[in-house]
Amino acid sequence: MKQGMKVGIVGCGGIARAHLGAYKELGAQVAVVFDVVPAAAEAMAKDIGAKVAASVEEAAATPGLEAVSICTPPAVHCDNSLPFLKAGIPVLCEKPLEVSVASARKLAAAVKKTGTPFMTAYCHRFHPAVIKLKELLAADVLGRPLLMRNIFGGYVDISKNHRANPKLSGGGTMVDNGSHSSDLFRFLVGDPTHVSAVTANIMQDIPVEDIGLMHLQVGDKALGEIVATLSLPVCGNWIELYCSKGTAVISYWNEGHADLSYKLAGTKERVTVDCSGLPQRFPGQMAHFLECAEKKCQPATTVEDGLKATKILCAAYKSAQTGRRVKLSL
């Protein structure tokens, strides 16, 4: 990969620091930053000698800019991406793509019209164990996926964060963590045809849910059960994939468990898969984005992936509100 690529960051909060760190590691130079809170942009810029833009349009007009990360709350992902797309500057946009299907469609239409590379930041697709599991599926080692169970949990107080403001976030933990989960379900199992969901506030007194449970269905071929929460103080992060020939389990950050293991029907031994040698998911995602930005090609996780996850999540909220299963048309 080319060294010294000139990149920008819009939204200088929590995840922007991870983007900044990864860009540095990959030899890219963050040349311009923008945040609606000038102090946030200035704090980031002063460490790295970047320019602080006065607006997102000014950031997009930076001479020689080769890529940008959009790290703002979801409700302004579309508005902040458009000036860069129009200027032909490749965009890495944080998940979830947007808060409504209409704004996600607007973004997808702009990507199509401009042809500018655009990546929805579904970093879990770059998790080494997920990459290895996808390889097992491609080689038909496990057979056909029948049931995926996934929990992304833990405890984070989100009361003072954009995640507790539905106008900025589009919902609570179901759209936050659950955005990754819906994308992983599509990646590993397929496009769901139906979704039903329930949400609740089990620990945090906030205007959005702190736990969401989604049931996804691919016709009568496969099912998914997803728990998305930030209110379980001790909680693993797991993917279990039950297939026609065997079952695989991915455990994230769980001491004493392998990242990926599987057991085939009719065998006694659980096979542990070596996932070393691959970059961790965040640097892996960032390296892929910069490679695509340099080559001006569309990344592996596209705006269409972001749009489809948004359709699933908006339908899940509709189901939670109405108590009915919702048909999807992806």
Ligand SMILES: NC(=O)c1ccc[n+]([C@@H]2O[C@H](COP(=O)([O-])OP(=O)(O)OC[C@H]3O[C@@H](n4cnc5c(N)ncnc54)[C@H](O)[C@@H]3O)[C@@H](O)[C@H]2O)c1
């Ligand atoms: N991929 C992951 O695992 C992961 C992890 C954390 C966050 N995220 C995503 O990253 C995004 C940001 O999350 P965060 O935790 O960094 O939030 P944050 O609240 O820490 O930071 C957001 C920043 O955006 C700024 N901002 C708000 N509106 C803006 C606008 N219109 N223009 C420019 N800047 C604006 C805020 O001032 C703040 O500095 C969200 O979409 C979130 O879902 C992804």
